[in-house]
Amino acid sequence: MSDILRTIQSRDPGEKEFHQAVREVVETIKPVLDRHPDYRQAAVLERITEPERVIMFRVPWMDDQGDVQVNRGFRIEMNSAIGPYKGGLRFHPSVNLSILKFLAFEQVFKNALTTLPLGGGKGGADFNPKGRPDNEIMRFCQSFMAELFRHIGPDTDIPAGDIGVGAREIGYLFGMYKKLRNEFTGVLTGKSLAWGGSLIRPEATGYGCVYFASEMLANRNDSLQGKICIVSGSGNVAQYSVEKLIESGAKVVTLSDSSGYVYDEEGIDRNKLEFVKRLKNIRRGRMKEYVDKYSQAVYTERDSTLDCNPLWNHRADCAFPCATQNEITGKDGYNLINNGIKLVCEGANMPSTPEAINIFLDKEILYAPGKAANAGGVAVSGLEMAQNSMRLNWPREEVDARLRLIMKSIHKTCLDAAAEYGKPGNYMAGANIAGFVKVVNAMLDQGLV
Numbered sequence: 001m002s003d004i005l006r007t008i009q010s011r012d013p014g015e016k017e018f019h020q021a022v023r024e025v026v027e028t029i030k031p032v033l034d035r036h037p038d039y040r041q042a043a044v045l046e047r048i049t050e051p052e053r054v055i056m057f058r059v060p061w062m063d064d065q066g067d068v069q070v071n072r073g074f075r076i077e078m079n080s081a082i083g084p085y086k087g088g089l090r091f092h093p094s095v096n097l098s099i100l101k102f103l104a105f106e107q108v109f110k111n112a113l114t115t116l117p118l119g120g121g122k123g124g125a126d127f128n129p130k131g132r133p134d135n136e137i138m139r140f141c142q143s144f145m146a147e148l149f150r151h152i153g154p155d156t157d158i159p160a161g162d163i164g165v166g167a168r169e170i171g172y173l174f175g176m177y178k179k180l181r182n183e184f185t186g187v188l189t190g191k192s193l194a195w196g197g198s199l200i201r202p203e204a205t206g207y208g209c210v211y212f213a214s215e216m217l218a219n220r221n222d223s224l225q226g227k228i229c230i231v232s233g234s235g236n237v238a239q240y241s242v243e244k245l246i247e248s249g250a251k252v253v254t255l256s257d258s259s260g261y262v263y264d265e266e267g268i269d270r271n272k273l274e275f276v277k278r279l280k281n282i283r284r285g286r287m288k289e290y291v292d293k294y295s296q297a298v299y300t301e302r303d304s305t306l307d308c309n310p311l312w313n314h315r316a317d318c319a320f321p322c323a324t325q326n327e328i329t330g331k332d333g334y335n336l337i338n339n340g341i342k343l344v345c346e347g348a349n350m351p352s353t354p355e356a357i358n359i360f361l362d363k364e365i366l367y368a369p370g371k372a373a374n375a376g377g378v379a380v381s382g383l384e385m386a387q388n389s390m391r392l393n394w395p396r397e398e399v400d401a402r403l404r405l406i407m408k409s410i411h412k413t414c415l416d417a418a419a420e421y422g423k424p425g426n427y428m429a430g431a432n433i434a435g436f437v438k439v440v441n442a443m444l445d446q447g448l449v
Helices: 002-011 015-030 028-033 036-042 044-048 098-112 136-152 168-180 205-217 238-245 270-283 287-293 328-336 354-362 376-390 396-420 427-445
Strands: 053-062 069-079 085-091 122-126 157-161 228-231 255-257 260-263 298-300 318-320 343-345 366-368
Touching: 002 015, 002 044, 015 028, 015 098, 015 354, 028 228, 028 238, 028 255, 028 427, 036 044, 044 053, 044 069, 044 157, 053 098, 053 136, 069 085, 069 098, 069 136, 085 098, 085 168, 085 205, 085 376, 098 122, 098 270, 098 376, 098 396, 098 427, 122 157, 136 168, 157 255, 157 376, 168 298, 205 238, 205 318, 205 343, 205 366, 205 396, 228 238, 238 270, 238 318, 255 287, 270 287, 270 343, 287 298, 354 366, 366 427, 396 427
Parallel strands: 085 122, 085 157, 228 255, 228 318, 318 343, 343 366
Antiparallel strands: 053 069, 069 122, 255 260, 260 298
């Protein structure tokens, strides 16, 4: 397996995020390969780590000043063994091939865990929508879709939203797709309710993350009631994680954005959360404005010279990283342990570095990797696809009940797989093994393609 890693590193130099994601999976599936020598003979590792298709394209567009801008667009179609490619689009200046390949690779296993027939993909552009007027975002989305439409479809590849791509962007993308293809199909998920969206879809990733954490604690005869929780981020995932945590009786004391974080020792209640939703979703403001409204809170500016994030250095019981990849370093991991953390449940994709993960596993705290804990978003995207195919909408209660059932199933699947392969209680190993086995068996069934 070390040969596989060396091959990938030499073939794809500089793609450190992708290398990290592959290494995390490869290091945990050795017991599977030892038990199934036919997997090695069929070169499944070599096949599953190479995308089926990588699409890169130019995105020219005109800003409001009449100047032509050019961005780079991507779609990584990683694996379609168990269903059409499914995964979000990310619009952010940091987007590059490495980040999207890591996200697509993670998505393959995440989607396999949902119990739904979904392959894995990811895409996006190095475009920054932050602070831009709607007309500029519309023109960019239309130019982006003018190329992407050739490669997607309801039975081929169904993108969704991710960082920088919300209901507004999905609307512009869908409108252009509909115009170009002259058809109204469920080719994108995360749509507005009036034209094919699903109830609970905006809440799904955050709600699902908290449902998964509840299952982990219930397995130890515990609950979220009365727990102090620290949450990073202030976007969709963080907001709805906080909403469900409050509903579960927990006390949330932090939220953040790329500029810094707020610590509210009194707790972020429903009214404060509504303020944050208006601030981030409507006014598109910064978290530092929270302390202008709630003076008892403390705002700490982000300091990029530090080797840790002080957000993770507060006394708490549970941590929910919901911002971005590699936001918890090894030092942050020690700070979390030293401050009494008993559970880390990842709402973001790969938010913990390998050093941090090793600390969590060594200390035997409850640790849920993103591919399991944040699978609720893509699960409800799959439910949105089902509703679109049937031309109907399920009520909120039905979608939420299905989401709860899926997260409960993922939790059990992770525990069962970990126990079967000699790693009881290790959710990371269980998630990787369960997802890997399901995808690989489908690949072998379908021959060498």
